[in-house]
Amino acid sequence: MEHRPPALLANADYYGTLAAARCLGRNGIPLTVAHPGRLGAASWSRYIQKRLTCPPTTKSAEFLAWLLDFGKASPGHVLYPTSDDAAFIYSAHQERLSEFFHLYQPPVSAVYGLLNKRKLHEVALAVGLKVPRTWFPGSEEDFDTIAREATTALMIKPVTQVLFTNHRKGQVTTADQLRSEYKTFAQESYAPELRALDPDVTRPMVQAFHPEANQSIYSLSGFISREGEQALRGAVKVLQLPRKLGVGICFENAEVNPSLADRITAMCKRLGYFGVFEAEFIVHGDDHLLIDFNPRFFGQLGFDVARGLPMGLLAYEAALGRADKVSQMLARARAWAPQTPPVFVHRAALDLVLRSQQASHAMPREEADEWRAWAERHPAVDAVLDADDWKPAAIDWVNRLSSYARHPRSFVRSIILNR
Numbered sequence: 001m002e003h004r005p006p007a008l009l010a011n012a013d014y015y016g017t018l019a020a021a022r023c024l025g026r027n028g029i030p031l032t033v034a035h036p037g038r039l040g041a042a043s044w045s046r047y048i049q050k051r052l053t054c055p056p057t058t059k060s061a062e063f064l065a066w067l068l069d070f071g072k073a074s075p076g077h078v079l080y081p082t083s084d085d086a087a088f089i090y091s092a093h094q095e096r097l098s099e100f101f102h103l104y105q106p107p108v109s110a111v112y113g114l115l116n117k118r119k120l121h122e123v124a125l126a127v128g129l130k131v132p133r134t135w136f137p138g139s140e141e142d143f144d145t146i147a148r149e150a151t152t153a154l155m156i157k158p159v160t161q162v163l164f165t166n167h168r169k170g171q172v173t174t175a176d177q178l179r180s181e182y183k184t185f186a187q188e189s190y191a192p193e194l195r196a197l198d199p200d201v202t203r204p205m206v207q208a209f210h211p212e213a214n215q216s217i218y219s220l221s222g223f224i225s226r227e228g229e230q231a232l233r234g235a236v237k238v239l240q241l242p243r244k245l246g247v248g249i250c251f252e253n254a255e256v257n258p259s260l261a262d263r264i265t266a267m268c269k270r271l272g273y274f275g276v277f278e279a280e281f282i283v284h285g286d287d288h289l290l291i292d293f294n295p296r297f298f299g300q301l302g303f304d305v306a307r308g309l310p311m312g313l314l315a316y317e318a319a320l321g322r323a324d325k326v327s328q329m330l331a332r333a334r335a336w337a338p339q340t341p342p343v344f345v346h347r348a349a350l351d352l353v354l355r356s357q358q359a360s361h362a363m364p365r366e367e368a369d370e371w372r373a374w375a376e377r378h379p380a381v382d383a384v385l386d387a388d389d390w391k392p393a394a395i396d397w398v399n400r401l402s403s404y405a406r407h408p409r410s411f412v413r414s415i416i417l418n419r
Contacts, residue, residue: 004028004029004030005029005076005078005102005320006029006030006032006049006074006077006078007024007029007031007077007078007079007316008031008033008034008070008077008078008079008101009021009031009033009042009080009082010033010034010035010057010063010082010083010086011040011057011082011083011085011086012033012034012040012041012043013039013041013042013399014082014083015301015346015383015384016296016297016298016300016301017033017040017042017082017297018041018045018302018384018392019297019300019301019302019305019311020297020301020311020312020315021042021045021047021048021312022045022047022302022305022312022386022389023301023302023305023312023313024313024316025045025046025047029078029313029316030049031045031047031048031049032049032050032051032052032077033045033048033050033051033052034053034054034070035051035053035054036053036054036055036056038051039395039398039399040395041384041392041393041395041396044391045389045391045392046388046389047389052070054066054067054070057089058085058163058164058191059191060085060088060089060163061193063085063089064089064093064096067079067089067097067101068096068097071097071100071101072100075100075101076101076102077102078101078102078316078320079097079102079103080103080104080275080296080297080312080315080316080319081105081296081297082296082297083296084115084160084161084162084294084296085163086296087115087162087295088108088111088112088115088162088163088194090105091105091108091110091111091112094108102320103319104226104274104275104315104318104319105275106271106272106273106274106295109271109272110268110271110272110295111273111295112160112162112197112198113271113273114273114277114293114295115160115161115162115295116159116160116198116201117157117159117160117205117292118200118205120290120293121134123267123271124267124290126267127263127267128263129260129263129264129288129290130288130289131289131291132207132208132210132282132284132289132291133150133207134207134208135205135206136159136203136205136206137203137206138203143178143179143182146175146178146206147175147176147178150175150208151208152208152209153173153174153208153209154172154173154174154178154206154207154208154209155170155171155172155206155207155208156170156171156173156178156181156185156205156206157170157171157204157207158170158185158204158205159201159203159204160194162194163191163193163194164188164189164190165189165190165191166188166189171185178206182206185204186202186203186204188202189202210284210289212282212283212284213291214240215237215238215239215240216236216237216282216284217236217237217248217280217282217283218234218236218237218254218257218260218280218281218282218283219235219236219237219251219278219279219280219281219300220232220233220234220256220260220261220264220278220279220281221234221235221277221304221309222276222277222304223276223309223311223314223315224273224274224275224277225274225318225323225330226318227327228269229326229327229330230265231330231334232256232261233253233256233303233307234253234255234256234257235251235252235253235254235300235303235344236252237251238250238251239353239371241346241349241353241414241415246414247299248299248300249345249346249349249383250343250345250346250350250374250375251303251343251344252343252378253341253342253343257288260279260281260288264279275295275315275318276297276298276301276314276315277293277294278293278300279292279293280293280294297311297312297315299383300344302344302381302382302383303342303344303381306344306381307336307338307341307342308332308336308338309333309336310329310333313329314326314329317329340379342378342380342381343374343375343378343379343381344380344381344382345375345380345381345382345383346382346384347382348384348385348393348396348397348400349383349400350371350375352400353415354368354371354372356415357416359416360416362416362417
């Protein structure tokens with residue numbers, strides 16, 4: 001029987017971690033999950049053999065020390081990133097980690113070049129991709145320039161989520177309010193390790209706000225090997241939570257855009273990136289504007305697994321150096337062609353949004369009924385719920401209720417009133 005080394009997954013509260021755990025576990029791979037607390041949904045998957053407590057990945061030095069101690073005590077695990085923090089830590093310290101773990105990790109220059117939006121903006125333009133109108137203010141005069149040039153509402157965003165203590169995604173503002181909002185945003189802190197690598201990381205970016213982002217986000221995801229082989233999937237985000245600026249809860253299958261695929265491949269090659277990825281684009285008329293790139297397991301990973309692209313298993317086999325097996329798996333993934341592609345949905349979150357906003361009259365009953373019909377008429381992959389692995393859904397619901405109880409104003413504003 002083929003030897004199956006165990007795998008170690010962090011960030012048990014991420015849906016990509018849960019999807020990877022199910023993908024790996026169903027292929028007979030022993031799994032250990034490490035998380036700061038007990039209520040990470042992936043920790044409660046039936047496929048997990050060991051549950052360990054570790055420091056949060058935001059505390060990079062402590063988490064790295066824990067990883068090295070674990071690796072010394074239990075060498076031979078496959079290690080693959082499950083968050084932006086983990087992707088950065090594993091790449092920045094891969095020489096030390098590779099003494100104890102099996103890795104499939106690009107250099108830190110590639111990973112940070114994709115996770116830092118200033119660097120991503122530069123390389124995207126270099127390979128012919130389009131991006132939203134973007135400014136990177138460095139002086140007071142730059143704000144005057146933005147005020148003159150901006151023709152829409154603006155978004156203030158951190159240049160990266162890596163080792164970012166607040167994890168705010170962004171804030172919509174106007175040119176008149178930009179200075180004060182920018183100063184507030186710039187006070188958010190990053191871990192010392194990242195500030196030492198990139199002193200400019202504390203300066204946020206300003207970007208033109210596109211209302212189409214509410215439900216016109218196209219994503220291109222896939223796996224690209226070190227040798228350049230790949231398999232890709234396309235999807236469209238049709239609903240997010242909060243609806244104005246948030247995390248996707250409903251996705252539909254979409255064709256792979258060949259032009260975008262070629263340019264994303266060129267971007268990865270230019271930076272030296274390989275592995276799992278997801279790129280997100282705002283659909284603006286006939287244009288696709290790149291806004292994000294995730295070099296790790298990502299939220300709707302389970303959607304790709306259901307569409308014949310076993311991301312977790314590809315990363316696992318690649319980390320073990322089984323290039324021929326990876327090539328065979330990618331060939332099968334490229335040949336996948338279902339008669340009825342599924343949709344991806346977080347049913348619990350969707351039901352909460354529809355009930356809450358219908359009750360508050362933030363969403364007409366007719367629209368809510370349309371979303372319910374949408375969820376019923378398509379074969380669906382759920383972000384959390386699985387008939388064969390039900391505990392993570394229960395834990396996820398507990399976490400969601402706990403978060404809403406801690407932040408009631410945010411819950412009312414974003415979930416009930418849709419603001």
